[in-house]
Amino acid sequence: MSAERVMRRGGDSAVLRLSEAEANRIGADAADPDDDERVMLNMGPAHPSTHGVLRLMLELEGETVLRSKPVVGYLHTGMEKQGENLTYLQGCTNVTRMDYASPLFSELAFSLTTEKLLGVEVPERATWIRMLMCELNRISSHLLFLATNGIDLGAVSMMIYGWREREEVLRFFEKVTGLRMNHNYIRVGGVAADLPDGWRDDLRELLDLIGPRLDEYDVLMTGQPIWRERLQGVGAINADEALALSATGPLLRSTGYAWDLRRDDPYLAYDEVDFDVIVGTYGDCYDRYAIRLNEIRESMKIVEQVIEKMPGGDYRLQDKKITPPPRARIDESMEALIHHFKIFTEGFKVPRGEAYCAVESPRGELGVYIVSDGTGTPYRMRVRPPSFINIQTLPHLMSGGLIADGVAIISSVDPVLGEVDR
Amino acid sequence: MPELLEGVRYGVLASEVSSQVVLFVTAEEYFEAATAARNDGFDCLIDLTAVDYLSYPGARARPASVDCQRFEVVVQLINHRTRERLGLRVQVPADEPVAPSLFDLWPGSENLEREVFDMFGIEFAGHPDMSRVLMPEDWVGHPLRKDYSVGEIPVQFSPQSEPR
Numbered sequence: 001m002s003a004e005r006v007m008r009r010g011g012d013s014a015v016l017r018l019s020e021a022e023a024n025r026i027g028a029d030a031a032d033p034d035d036d037e038r039v040m041l042n043m044g045p046a047h048p049s050t051h052g053v054l055r056l057m058l059e060l061e062g063e064t065v066l067r068s069k070p071v072v073g074y075l076h077t078g079m080e081k082q083g084e085n086l087t088y089l090q091g092c093t094n095v096t097r098m099d100y101a102s103p104l105f106s107e108l109a110f111s112l113t114t115e116k117l118l119g120v121e122v123p124e125r126a127t128w129i130r131m132l133m134c135e136l137n138r139i140s141s142h143l144l145f146l147a148t149n150g151i152d153l154g155a156v157s158m159m160i161y162g163w164r165e166r167e168e169v170l171r172f173f174e175k176v177t178g179l180r181m182n183h184n185y186i187r188v189g190g191v192a193a194d195l196p197d198g199w200r201d202d203l204r205e206l207l208d209l210i211g212p213r214l215d216e217y218d219v220l221m222t223g224q225p226i227w228r229e230r231l232q233g234v235g236a237i238n239a240d241e242a243l244a245l246s247a248t249g250p251l252l253r254s255t256g257y258a259w260d261l262r263r264d265d266p267y268l269a270y271d272e273v274d275f276d277v278i279v280g281t282y283g284d285c286y287d288r289y290a291i292r293l294n295e296i297r298e299s300m301k302i303v304e305q306v307i308e309k310m311p312g313g314d315y316r317l318q319d320k321k322i323t324p325p326p327r328a329r330i331d332e333s334m335e336a337l338i339h340h341f342k343i344f345t346e347g348f349k350v351p352r353g354e355a356y357c358a359v360e361s362p363r364g365e366l367g368v369y370i371v372s373d374g375t376g377t378p379y380r381m382r383v384r385p386p387s388f389i390n391i392q393t394l395p396h397l398m399s400g401g402l403i404a405d406g407v408a409i410i411s412s413v414d415p416v417l418g419e420v421d422r
Numbered sequence: 423m424p425e426l427l428e429g430v431r432y433g434v435l436a437s438e439v440s441s442q443v444v445l446f447v448t449a450e451e452y453f454e455a456a457t458a459a460r461n462d463g464f465d466c467l468i469d470l471t472a473v474d475y476l477s478y479p480g481a482r483a484r485p486a487s488v489d490c491q492r493f494e495v496v497v498q499l500i501n502h503r504t505r506e507r508l509g510l511r512v513q514v515p516a517d518e519p520v521a522p523s524l525f526d527l528w529p530g531s532e533n534l535e536r537e538v539f540d541m542f543g544i545e546f547a548g549h550p551d552m553s554r555v556l557m558p559e560d561w562v563g564h565p566l567r568k569d570y571s572v573g574e575i576p577v578q579f580s581p582q583s584e585p586r
Contacts, residue, residue: 003529006529007526007529009525009550013550015532015550015551017550017551019553019559020559021559072555072556073554073555073556073557073558076556076557078565080541080566081565081566116440117440243465243466243502244466244528244529244530245529245530246466246467246468246528246530246531246534247530248468257502259502264502264505265505352480352483353440353483354439354440355440356440356442356469356498356509358468365468367468367469367498369469369471369496371473373478373479373480374479379473379478380473380474382469382471382496384468384469384471384498388533388537389530389533389534391533392529392530392532392533421556422556
């Protein structure tokens with residue numbers, strides 16, 4: 001195994017390094033003999049299989065993709081710049097809008113980094129609630145992947161099924177956080193609210209529903225000859241290449257490389273629960289599909305353990321300088337009112353320094369790097385976006401394959417463009 | 423200011439920043455230190471970004487021998503075998519914002535370095551495609567620089583007709 005293929009620079013590289021202006025000039029010059037069989041094709045940004053606004057510049061020979069270039073930035077709204085003008089309390093509402101399919105992970109990484117700078121530790125129950133919600137979010141995100149992967153390959157019923165089951169998870173989110181997406185639930189110092197009464201029953205019901213449905217997917221997809229034919233051996237990458245391209249998450253694990261931050265660099269309380277890290281063998285689209293499907297089962301295992309082991313106590317830190325006081329206290333205490341006012345107007349101050357914390361999101365390593373200058377807003381807020389980095393593998397995965405397989409490959413990398421562009 | 427534990431690793435000054443080993447390098451020492459780190463088992467470049475310290479108040483928590491510059495390129499490496507993380511902090515001066523590219527060591531740096539170029543205007547020498555990635559190709563300015571304020575785009579007013 002070697003990563004030589006991905007290190008190339010010139011014309012034999014799979015990456016098409018062509019600017020917009022250069023692409024526009026192709027064919028404009030009549031004197032330029034255009035006698036080769038190569039065609040430049042633009043795919044996206046508004047193409048149903050590009051998961052939002054990903055655009056690909058493709059160089060084709062017949063139906064074979066030679067080189068390609070992912071063109072991104074259509075959703076760029078300067079969220080890292082905005083992060084420098086928002087307080088740490090508002091910061092979670094900002095980052096949660098990046099990866100909209102798994103918003104709780106961005107909130108978690110942001111909160112963990114801020115807490116590291118503050119030097120505070122959240123109560124045990126808050127940690128376990130965070131872990132529970134993140135695993136449920138992993139389930140909903142992977143269900144969304146199964147749905148979109150299905151429709152991209154023509155398995156229309158899978159799209160309906162994936163969406164249907166995801167909705168059940170979102171219904172639980174709505175009950176806990178008040179919102180289906182962009183929850184702003186995990187905040188610095190803990191979580192926004194305790195779990196509602198009867199959450200255990202809701203979750204058991206949810207797990208009982210999803211478990212058999214996953215077995216149905218196995219019948220519908222996993223064992224299907226058409227499905228396997230479409231995915232096996234398509235878009236293969238080896239472990240050295242994936243590491244060289246900084247790929248993380250299911251993309252890296254599909255090559256057989258067992259690396260999962262939950263196990264290898266445990267955060268929250270992942271060292272106290274039992275689960276398996278799912279790896280593939282061939283690094284193809286089929287492995288990436290199978291990994292995500294089985295990761296749902298592992299996440300369900302974790303959720304079951306959390307239901308059993310959930311500790312009591314407070315759901316957030318009771319530090320008046322960081323978290324707002326309980327609403328009832330405001331009516332009877334002047335100090336509580338002052339603290340409430342202070343936190344929601346100028347926020348809390350974070351000591352000078354810098355910190356980086358990473359979590360294993362459904363797409364790979366999602367990290368937040370914050371530089372604090374001692375004021376109430378970060379001096380610099382950086383999010384390490386797993387999708388942005390993972391789409392670098394697209395040209396290498398697509399090179400030499402058919403354009404129809406390209407659709408399967410984009411889908412199997414599972415990029416979320418909100419987080420690619422930020 | 424936190425206590426800094428200092429030493430030498432890969433021939434450059436190493437220190438501890440928020441419980442992580444960090445190498446402080448100049449743009450000249452950068453590529454050699456990164457090569458040494460890669461040969462030592464740091465097989466994956468996890469992140470590459472930059473910070474513009476133009477308006478940072480007071481002195482930065484850096485070892486005394488580091489000649490602090492306006493830009494600092496922040497690199498995160500990971501050694502999967504030992505599960506160790508290593509940081510690199512490259513001082514890049516404002517008057518000549520150029521640093522060597524890490525493409526030949528980790529090709530995964532391609533888009534990350536393009537993003538830093540796009541957002542901070544730091545060029546990476548030896549990069550195969552030093553172009554903007556998130557902003558439009560013809561954009562002027564580098565948004566994450568501290569002197570690029572949020573409301574900088576001028577509002578277009580209709581011109582005054584005649585002096586009264």
